[in-house]
Amino acid sequence: MKSRIAPPSFLVLLAILTVGCARTPLLLSPDASDVRTGKADPIGNARELGPVTATDGSGCGLYGYRGTYERAYIQLKNNAAALGANYVQIYSISEPHLSGGCFVNVFSISGMAYKIGPAEETLRGSKVSTGTCFSVAPDGLILTAYHLIKDASTITVRFENVKELTAVPEQISANNDLALLRVNRRTPVYLTLSPLQNPKLGEPVFTLGFPAPSVLGTEPKFTEGTVSALSGPGNESTFLQVSVPVQPGNSGGPLVNHRGEVVGVITATAAILPFLQKTGSLPQNVNFAVKAGYASLLFPPPAALPLANDRDDAIRRVRGALCTVESTPGK
Helix, strand or coil: CCEECCCCCCCCCCCEEEECCECCEEECCCCCCCECCCCCCCCCCCEEEEEEEEEECEEECCEEECCCHHHHHHHHHHHHHHCCCCEEEEEEEECCEEECCEEECCEEEEEEEEECCCCCCCCCCCCCEEEEEEECCCCCEEEECHHHHCCEEEEEEEECCCCCEEEEEEEEEHHHCEEEEEECCCCCCCCEECCCCCCCCCCEEEEEECCCHHHHCCCCEEEEEEEEECCCHHHCCCEEEECCCCCCCCCCCEEEECCCEEEEEEEEEECHHHHHHHHCCCCCCCEEEEEHHHHHHHCCCCCCCCCCCCHHHHHHHHHHHEEEEEEEECC
């Protein structure tokens, strides 16, 4: 590792979870509101037991009763526990809502149940973290999220149609959750970091990444949205808030505008239960990316590439520069 960059640290953000694989998991425990914040990563480190669902509430309006998240979570935990699970990865939540002139009272939750031991190991011999990465220069420089490689003894990178490559840390910014890696191979297809300090509020943006590969498969997945705010929780200036949906595995992926420029690096999502407890409602696509300007402090960016012709052109470029990153911690 050449050096470690640590810009002024920002406040501890209790409202978010790193998505390091973008996760918002529920730990099965006596307390229905207990949340696990990254102590275990089900992708590659646990035995998948199957999908679980739970509902609470019935009927329309006064002709029934309105469901609550507390009762639905308790039911979900009981359903998962019946499978022998101790960890549930939440994938969808539906609140009571107005539909076709009827106020549907049902609150429903769906997720995947896992069995995770206290020190469960994969076939490779130790726990593995996976996420998304992308090349940012032609000489083998790759950008991702720091929390994915924090305790790694080995880091492996995979591009489409390229054999597995070993990567080493070149620069890191732990406070900004950014890591610059290097592979011993040229990366002629790369992405340009936006030269602007901030994108425009409301600007369309998208990401490609590898969310929940054990569930959704290993093809890159496209999601899009807009820039919702030019700061994160508590007006934290290092973040952008975006409406782009993210899932476990998107962490470290590029947030890109339609000109093909990287405006941020996906790193976090709003935690469901703390958000509910603070506001009384569920977060709807409240996700965060570290601004690209902080990534540009890690290396001298190469000359900017020509702007993409349109969104389709930008998507093709991103796919060519995209990779998966997998890290195995030391014993």
